[in-house]
Amino acid sequence: MQLSNVIGLNNRSVYSDIRTYLKKFNSIHTQKNYERSLRNFFMWYKGKDLEVIQKDDLKVRNADVTEYQTFLKEHAADYSNITINNYIAPIQSLYEWLEINEYEVNSKYVKIASLPDDSEHCGALYLDEAEKMASIIREDKVKGIEKSTFIRLAYTTSFRKSTLLSIKYSDIRLDEKRGYYNVYVIGKKGKKHTVPISKELYYELMLIKEQKYYERYNDGKIFHLSTKTIQLMMDGLRIKMEFSPERNIKFHSLRNVAAGFGTLEEAKKHLNHSNIATTETYYRHINEDLSNSISLRMEEKIDDTILERLTKEELIELVLSQNYGTLTQIKKEAQERLLNRGEMVN
Template identity: 45%
Template sequence: MNVASTNNVVGLHTNRVFESISAYLMKVERRSEHTRYNYEVAIRRFFMWHAKKSIEDLEVKDLDILNERMIRYQAHLLDDYDYGHNYVNALVAPIVKLYEHLSRNRYNVKAEDVRLDKLSDDGESYGKLTVKEAETMAKLAMKQKKGQEKATLIRVAYTTSFRKSSLLHIKWSDIYLDANSQNYIVKIIGKGNKKHSRPLSPDLYNEMLKIKEQTYYKKYNDNYVFHLSDNTILAMMKNLRAEMNISEDRNIVFHSFRNVAANYIKETGGDIEEIRSQLGHSNYSSLRHYMSDDEDYANMAGIRMLEYIDDNILEKLNKEELLQIINQQSESIKIILQREAKKIISKKENK
């Protein structure tokens, strides 16, 4: 694509590129302030990579781009940052929309030159982490620089299932104490400008407060909880994978934390509606991988509820046999049993 010089474009000046981008973002803001913010971030990020300039300094010549350059940008986001398909699609779409806007406003550009084939939905492409693995990562992250902040980010990530972009935009003012449950509630505006809220245990909230005690943290006064860059999080995950000997073929990335709770719900018998609510999806199309394709007829409800089992059958087993059954269960089931055991032990100790 060849961009005409300023002499060949009516009324076009080198400083008008930023004015045109600003006008486009104003239009987006009428639909949603949150969308406008995401679009601006995507546009700034692209031109900093493509032209090594902020959008305030762009010239008409900086708009010149071949489609193969966009292919390289897509690969950069996928390979250098471990971003998932959906997030990469979300970062590329605003660039296409911007070039459509520029084309309508007498710039000699074409949206086709920046348009890419949409990457497939990658709901299944992130490697799975168990609850224990996620917690181990949080503990190991404590040893890294900014350890308290990194460890807390991981714990908030896998308990709330918020996306990384939402986690990094949590403000202290977004968190409040729920008097009924005595848990803390964090509210965010997520994908599609939708509001989501998740509970934080008092212990986890206290871990968050410890971030404020860190010496380096005193320089921040923007009300945001986390101040970790994409590169910092990328390096953190790389170090954690190495320390835990996690092979590359497992494809464990930061986004893997988002699905920990959903997998826990599935393994402990929760239904698809609970999973949908946890992940904040508005529909079920992205939840296919939480539904089994294999029909296990022997374990369907119509068979299970008619099967007679002696109510006292567990009493016929000795300690070793009971432990054998427990140890054969999934990690999520064992966590439930351990939690119940803890309650019984606490009651005994408090007598």
């Protein structure tokens, strides 16, 4: 029995040692996350599953880990800096453990600088700005219609970049009873998600199919834009729209446009979030307007009749200048009042 144990220890595989390393974490959640990160790295680095990794496969240069970090930064999934840091950390931790356990590795080779905290990794973008971006890029000589519709579908559905790039025409089906089209996708963590779009937006998507260059594709996908192309598109739009660097406008900002509409619960459903606390971060960020704070209202004494002193034109101009969330609510209430009066609303 003792001899059997000795033989077992001397014939331990790299994978069994990695399993031992993972088990030192008490949290099952941490174990799974670390294992997933290690699997992704070695599949990228060596094209191998974790179970078949050999000692020679562990040899890594600092440049390799740096390249992997860049790969994650440019990935279509649009990972945040914090997520990328979380993917790199298990690799660094494993190599420290391997070195302590007399593997021929040097843990300092996998030490690279962490990316800066970007918990608010993209700035707020508003509907009129998103619409203008789609209008500007439509004039682009190379795939202008496709890029414009890509932006429109992004801010309308709040789908992530990777999801948008995977959508096929077969994923969009008409709801004949209600008169709109449903887009069926598989979102983050395999969650099914359905978002309706207007007929007008659907017809825009169909226009892409009519472009001469589209004949070269036979995969059924709507969009054929590389990550680099999307990045260059956003870089150009930031310049043309004169966004200040402080606003930190990125493609992911388009996903958050819808957070300015409806209730928090509606935004959660639209963004396909599992946890409403996640939605609240986006919702609060996009709606952050402190002008109505309690501390300001306490000191503000304004006559209730002041609106009556405005002309009709001034009052309409004032209403139309409100943020889109407020304006939409005013329009809904106006529509309801007209319907209650028996008037037709187009």
